[in-house]
Amino acid sequence: MRKRPIPEATVARLPVYLRSLLALAEERRTLTVSSEELAGMAGVNAAKVRKDLSYLGSYGTRGVGYDVEYLLYQITRELGLTQDLHAAIVGVGNLGRALASFKGFAERGFRIAALFDVDETVIGTEVAGLTVRDLDELKEFAAEEPLAIGIIATPADGAQEVAERLIDAGVKSILTFASSVVKVPPDIVVRKVDLSIELQILSFYQQRREAISSAREANRVLEGELPGAAGLRTGAAEHAASFDERRAGTLHSDRR
Amino acid sequence: MRKRPIPEATVARLPVYLRSLLALAEERRTLTVSSEELAGMAGVNAAKVRKDLSYLGSYGTRGVGYDVEYLLYQITRELGLTQDLHAAIVGVGNLGRALASFKGFAERGFRIAALFDVDETVIGTEVAGLTVRDLDELKEFAAEEPLAIGIIATPADGAQEVAERLIDAGVKSILTFASSVVKVPPDIVVRKVDLSIELQILSFYQQRREAISSAREANRVLEGELPGAAGLRTGAAEHAASFDERRAGTLHSDRR
DNA sequence: CCGGGCTTGTGACTCTATTCACAAGCGACC
């Protein structure tokens, strides 16, 4: 276990622990927290919490737990949240606007430093206290006020070009909401949030569930209950059973 | 490989393939597509495409590729997108509004059937062509017009209660944007999109990158290059050096 | 109807992540 390479999956959970710890720190009831308790708050299992935290170092005390304040500080530091990072949003449509006004960013030390768009009817207007700039000004803006993060909230077809412009302006971290694949050089980190994909994933499991319940129905029919519904949607039965058995209560978020 | 349990990771990629296939189908240039080509469009590797598709069945033709239309249909069916699913958005703030107007949902057959909120100043107003309803009406609404999916776009503190109400109204699939852990019974599927967590993850890798490059700089200084820069950023260099030492060797290998 | 070129489907391997289970270690109380 000795030192570093913090697994990607762990990195994705650190912010969740961070939020839980902040909640604990606020209600100053507890100075210390056990992995069990933290796991409960974060919605994961306790062994995972311990393993995750162990990648940061040995910050707990056996028999006692983790010092809330200290752990808070360590996670904050590890996530690089001690410095305020500046971000720019490109694409000031509905989503871009919502993101610009989103309070959650500032709470974690992210500052939306500028908004950009290409639409002349939008450029110059004020959104969430910022004047929307022309995307062409991106590079010079970034030269003055370095941008750590670029947020792409444009339609799919503009996303690749925007990404390239951001990279050209020195941005190394990109969060894209565009429903298109954005290709970048290996030293650039991209994260993608695709709302319609999320729904499609839900749809898959929803459909599965329906297949299962109608399979159950079919089974009941076979067993002599529910005599009316015979014949509907057979064939799903076996498939359903294995599903049910395999993944009773799982599912997370990921992406990763 | 025989039949089913489609891995979660595969499910998450199917919508990406779907989008690529739709693009191919539109420009009616190709009736068939190779895993290689599809992989290029989807931004993944070809073996993964083949393995993913093989979970659906043997829909390709060796020496030829996959029939675009047929594959399109199979993925659509597997994702349950043949039926239009109805969704409700709870929480009509900035984000809720943006989601309500988001075109991407309809494109994949999702219909935003209703908007709910608890804020009386919002209830009754019209957003994206829908009248915002009182959250108290959720259950009766769902009784009339079954909702497959609930989208939570409320502040964190309301999310758990909203989730419970959705479940009580018969919703089995939930997409939450609230930055809080939502706990649900095992038969409910929840997906969570947390914007501020995404930025925190980017921050982590950003910070790591900075640590690496300043470590490189420190090394160059030690080796006698860059004599001019001595003294600058000492704090960072020192931190970087110890960082470097602790994880020597891993720095370069774990680049993605 | 045979051979060559291409592309799938998949076993085998590797890597990452999760879970288990327990020894090590801390604090409190006698």
Add this chain to the structure above:
DNA sequence: GGTCGCTTGTGAATAGAGTCACAAGCCCGG
């Protein structure tokens, strides 16, 4: 100062995902 209860930290086991590499199989041209 010893022992008891509790909680961490982590090896070992397991599960899941990604990658490799190649045999199987299809199409086409001769």
